[in-house]
Amino acid sequence: MSDRPILSVRDARVGFNTARGTVRAVDGVSFDLGAGRTLGIVGESGSGKSVLVRSLIGLVSTTTGVEVEGQVLFEGGDIRKLAPAEFRGLLGRDIGIVFQDPMTSLNPVMKIGRQIGEGLRLNRGFDRSAADRRSVELLAEVGIPEPERRAGQYPHEMSGGMRQRVAIAIAIACAPKLLIADEPTTALDVTVQRQILDLLQREQRQRGMSMILITHDLGVAASRADDIMVMYAGRAVETAPTREIFRTPRMPYTEALLRSLPRLSDRTHTRLTAIPGRPPDLARRTGGCAFAPRCSYRTERCDGEQPALIREDGHGFACFHPLAARMTGAA
Amino acid sequence: MSASAAKPVVAGAPVAGRKFRLRWSLVLPLGWLLLVVVLAITADWIGLPDPAAQELILRRKPPSAQFLLGTDNLGRDMLSRVIYGARTSLIVGICAPFLGFLIGGAIGMSAGYFRGKVDLLAVGFIDILLAFPALVLALTFTAYLGQSLFNVTLALGILSIPAAARVSRANTLAWANRDFVLAARTIGASNWRILTREILPNLLPPMFAFWLVAISVIIVAEGALSFLGLGIPAPQPSWGGMIADGREALDVAPHTALIPAAVMFITVLSLNFVGDIVRNMVDPRRSAL
Numbered sequence: 001m002s003d004r005p006i007l008s009v010r011d012a013r014v015g016f017n018t019a020r021g022t023v024r025a026v027d028g029v030s031f032d033l034g035a036g037r038t039l040g041i042v043g044e045s046g047s048g049k050s051v052l053v054r055s056l057i058g059l060v061s062t063t064t065g066v067e068v069e070g071q072v073l074f075e076g077g078d079i080r081k082l083a084p085a086e087f088r089g090l091l092g093r094d095i096g097i098v099f100q101d102p103m104t105s106l107n108p109v110m111k112i113g114r115q116i117g118e119g120l121r122l123n124r125g126f127d128r129s130a131a132d133r134r135s136v137e138l139l140a141e142v143g144i145p146e147p148e149r150r151a152g153q154y155p156h157e158m159s160g161g162m163r164q165r166v167a168i169a170i171a172i173a174c175a176p177k178l179l180i181a182d183e184p185t186t187a188l189d190v191t192v193q194r195q196i197l198d199l200l201q202r203e204q205r206q207r208g209m210s211m212i213l214i215t216h217d218l219g220v221a222a223s224r225a226d227d228i229m230v231m232y233a234g235r236a237v238e239t240a241p242t243r244e245i246f247r248t249p250r251m252p253y254t255e256a257l258l259r260s261l262p263r264l265s266d267r268t269h270t271r272l273t274a275i276p277g278r279p280p281d282l283a284r285r286t287g288g289c290a291f292a293p294r295c296s297y298r299t300e301r302c303d304g305e306q307p308a309l310i311r312e313d314g315h316g317f318a319c320f321h322p323l324a325a326r327m328t329g330a331a
Numbered sequence: 332m333s334a335s336a337a338k339p340v341v342a343g344a345p346v347a348g349r350k351f352r353l354r355w356s357l358v359l360p361l362g363w364l365l366l367v368v369v370l371a372i373t374a375d376w377i378g379l380p381d382p383a384a385q386e387l388i389l390r391r392k393p394p395s396a397q398f399l400l401g402t403d404n405l406g407r408d409m410l411s412r413v414i415y416g417a418r419t420s421l422i423v424g425i426c427a428p429f430l431g432f433l434i435g436g437a438i439g440m441s442a443g444y445f446r447g448k449v450d451l452l453a454v455g456f457i458d459i460l461l462a463f464p465a466l467v468l469a470l471t472f473t474a475y476l477g478q479s480l481f482n483v484t485l486a487l488g489i490l491s492i493p494a495a496a497r498v499s500r501a502n503t504l505a506w507a508n509r510d511f512v513l514a515a516r517t518i519g520a521s522n523w524r525i526l527t528r529e530i531l532p533n534l535l536p537p538m539f540a541f542w543l544v545a546i547s548v549i550i551v552a553e554g555a556l557s558f559l560g561l562g563i564p565a566p567q568p569s570w571g572g573m574i575a576d577g578r579e580a581l582d583v584a585p586h587t588a589l590i591p592a593a594v595m596f597i598t599v600l601s602l603n604f605v606g607d608i609v610r611n612m613v614d615p616r617r618s619a620l
Contacts, residue, residue, distance in 0.1 A: 054513075059516065088516075088519040089519055097514065099510040105511050107511045107529055108533065109533055110529075118515070118518060118520070119518035122518060123518065170518065174518070
């Protein structure tokens with residue numbers, strides 16, 4: 001990546017102060033996102049992927065008892081140092097977000113045309129009629145039939161897939177440079193998932209946007225992301241170009257995740273390998289690798305010392321016992 | 332009908348609304364309320380005798396052709412007084428909770444949305460307000476500010492602040508964590524815009540249902556104040572005041588107390604019926620919304 005990254009995150013940390021102590025939901029994550037590229041953030045529930053991304057754009061700092069640290073550079077500028085009004089402007093114009101559940105991400109009492117046009121009127125100086133016209137165009141662009149009629153409807157008159165299309169239309173309305181998709185297909189039927197992912201990918205390519213795709217589905221990330229960052233217990237444990245991570249995972253956790261997926265090339269009735277145990281309680285973290293208790297390569301060192309993310313040829317991994325760089329006999 | 336099977340299904344056509352049955356429990360209360368409201372508004376133009384005109388020879392007359400609801404202790408026409416009294420009761424009953432809901436709603440929304448210190452202050456204020464016995468507080472207000480329609484409305488309005496604040500705070504808490512509020516923030520909406528455009532419209536249905544119930548509570552409260560002699564001042568008729576006047580002659584002319592009492596009772600009952608139905612309609616657990 002020679003060109004300057006559009007988004008650059010350094011040592012992001014998010015802690016929630018709870019009665020049981022501070023929960024380190026995100027614990028020192030750094031990454032870069034190049035212009036026009038897609039980063040897939042993969043991890044199981046509670047690994048901190050959503051919190052990480054939401055904290056970057058100031059969506060978790062409003063509740064009490066939250067500590068957010070770290071540096072977030074958007075096109076070179078530190079967005080955490082902006083005045084509230086400037087920050088809102090940046091968020092409105094340059095960053096779009098698609099949330100997981102289209103049932104809750106749309107306002108039930110506002111017509112969808114108005115919801116799409118809201119950002120245009122706030123950030124791009126559209127008047128009401130221009131915003132309405134643009135909303136209809138956007139609805140057509142995201143593949144909603146009869147956009148004029150649909151613009152006058154309320155969210156409850158649409159199916160889940162259509163609502164997610166509307167949510168995408170809202171996110172791309174102001175022509176953002178970065179699109180964040182937070183598990184955009186998790187709440188949808190399997191048949192609709194693919195359509196939504198196709199739509200996201202098409203929009204991203206046509207508009208040259210960068211995209212962060214959060215998912216717990218490795219299959220989704222594999223086909224849509226240029227780079228993948230695997231998160232576990234609030235830390236980035238492996239980061240590499242997509243091809244590389246699927247061919248030669250270095251971190252045992254990633255390898256275990258891949259083994260737990262069914263493959264078409266497997267013989268029928270092959271048993272999937274589940275990862276034993278469960279993710280650690282983030283309020284009771286001690287030193288050492290968070291994955292150690294579930295890891296088959298674990299040694300004493302893993303319990304006492306936290307492995308740092310080290311890089312080899314653009315492939316980063318946090319492990320004392322990385323798997324071989326090239327799997328032998330994988331021809 | 333067999334023909335219905337052949338009816339073409341138009342894709343995306345508005346779905347026929349959930350079957351709305353005409354129930355007597357809705358029609359009767361609504362009809363009564365409509366009657367009361369219309370009479371109260373048109374009282375000046377429907378040829379009623381002056382509600383303050385006394386005819387001492389004809390005092391405490393039972394209902395007759397001349398006086399449809401009889402006359403009271405001072406020979407005033409009961410029908411006219413009940414209708415003009417409805418005007419008083421409705422003005423207080425509608426305006427007082429409206430005032431309380433404006434103030435209480437704003438307090439509750441800020442508390443539920445901003446949380447933290449704002450919440451602490453607001454909840455503290457509301458708890459203090461609740462700590463006073465309601466009637467005593469209202470009596471104190473009207474005793475010190477003086478008896479007038481405005482002061483009674485103000486006093487009862489302040490009394491309805493805590494309930495309104497609690498309802499709006501609870502609903503705001505529920506809505507403020509929805510993703511569409513986050514989404515609004517991501518398109519650069521300010522707090523003010525989020526509160527007024529995203530959250531407020533969602534609060535209106537439950538607040539409206541609660542307001543209907545509050546009206547009936549306030550009508551009774553106004554009656555209680557008037558009954559105790561600290562409500563609307565004398566010549567202006569109000570239901571509570573009429574009951575208080577009629578109480579003196581309960582043994583010789585029971586209608587002077589029972590008629591206004593019955594009217595108030597039916598009105599409050601109707602409001603509660605309608606309020607219940609509206610609440611069920613907006614209750615997300617019951618409706619398909």
